[in-house]
Amino acid sequence: MARSKTSLRWLKEHFDDPYVKMAQKDGYRSRASYKLLELQEKDRLLRPGMTVVDLGAAPGGWSQVTSRVIGDRGRLIASDILEMDSIPDVTFIQGDFTDDKVFKQLLDAIGEHPVDLVISDMAPNMSGVRTADQARAMYLCELALDLAGRVLRPGGDFLIKIFQGEGFDQYLKQVRDEFDKVQMRKPLSSRDRSREQYLLARGYRDG
Numbered sequence: 001m002a003r004s005k006t007s008l009r010w011l012k013e014h015f016d017d018p019y020v021k022m023a024q025k026d027g028y029r030s031r032a033s034y035k036l037l038e039l040q041e042k043d044r045l046l047r048p049g050m051t052v053v054d055l056g057a058a059p060g061g062w063s064q065v066t067s068r069v070i071g072d073r074g075r076l077i078a079s080d081i082l083e084m085d086s087i088p089d090v091t092f093i094q095g096d097f098t099d100d101k102v103f104k105q106l107l108d109a110i111g112e113h114p115v116d117l118v119i120s121d122m123a124p125n126m127s128g129v130r131t132a133d134q135a136r137a138m139y140l141c142e143l144a145l146d147l148a149g150r151v152l153r154p155g156g157d158f159l160i161k162i163f164q165g166e167g168f169d170q171y172l173k174q175v176r177d178e179f180d181k182v183q184m185r186k187p188l189s190s191r192d193r194s195r196e197q198y199l200l201a202r203g204y205r206d207g
Contacts, residue, residue, distance in 0.1 A: 030061035032121055035187040037065055043200060045157060049073040051115050053151065055097060055144055056122030058082040063090050077109050097143060114153035120144040120160040131166065138167035149178065154206040163195045175201050
């Protein structure tokens with residue numbers, strides 16, 4: 001089947017992308033690694049020995065960055081609906097995060113150990129219908145916040161990809177109610193045309 005002009009344009013843009021080339025050179029699995037590296041440089045989210053949960057982890061760009069910083073004294077539990085090639089010392093749960101059974105598997109893998117940081121680069125498969133895509137994206141954000149509220153230690157942090165639109169303001173208010181400090185970030189490595197932003201919430205208030 002012949003590729004459409006749109007997909008050919010995407011392929012050209014993808015392979016011309018300097019961050020894609022950097023990822024290949026630096027041994028990262030995706031250009032998304034540079035978003036987390038940039039946020040790490042600015043906000044010092046990751047430290048050696050931390051316990052971290054990575055949602056929407058495949059193909060593993062954020063998990064690679066995280067595991068390198070937290071080191072072998074740290075603990076990283078990652079999850080995605082897609083397969084992910086293994087990374088040393090990373091516990092990976094494959095399955096649909098919206099499925100209760102997968103959610104429970106993730107909680108079981110975390111266990112009783114308090115989590116220092118929950119990171120999420122999850123996004124739904126986009127249909128092109130903006131209202132439907134926004135609703136699906138916000139549902140994933142709500143589930144991620146619910147998980148963070150169950151597992152974060154007091155003072156823990158939360159970083160999540162989010163799209164402005166319907167439901168964003170209510171979500172932002174909810175996060176502000178649960179954390180001491182909330183900031184928005186747009187990494188330089190995030191594509192200009194993308195509506196994605198990253199919400200960084202620090203200092204979880206337990207109860």
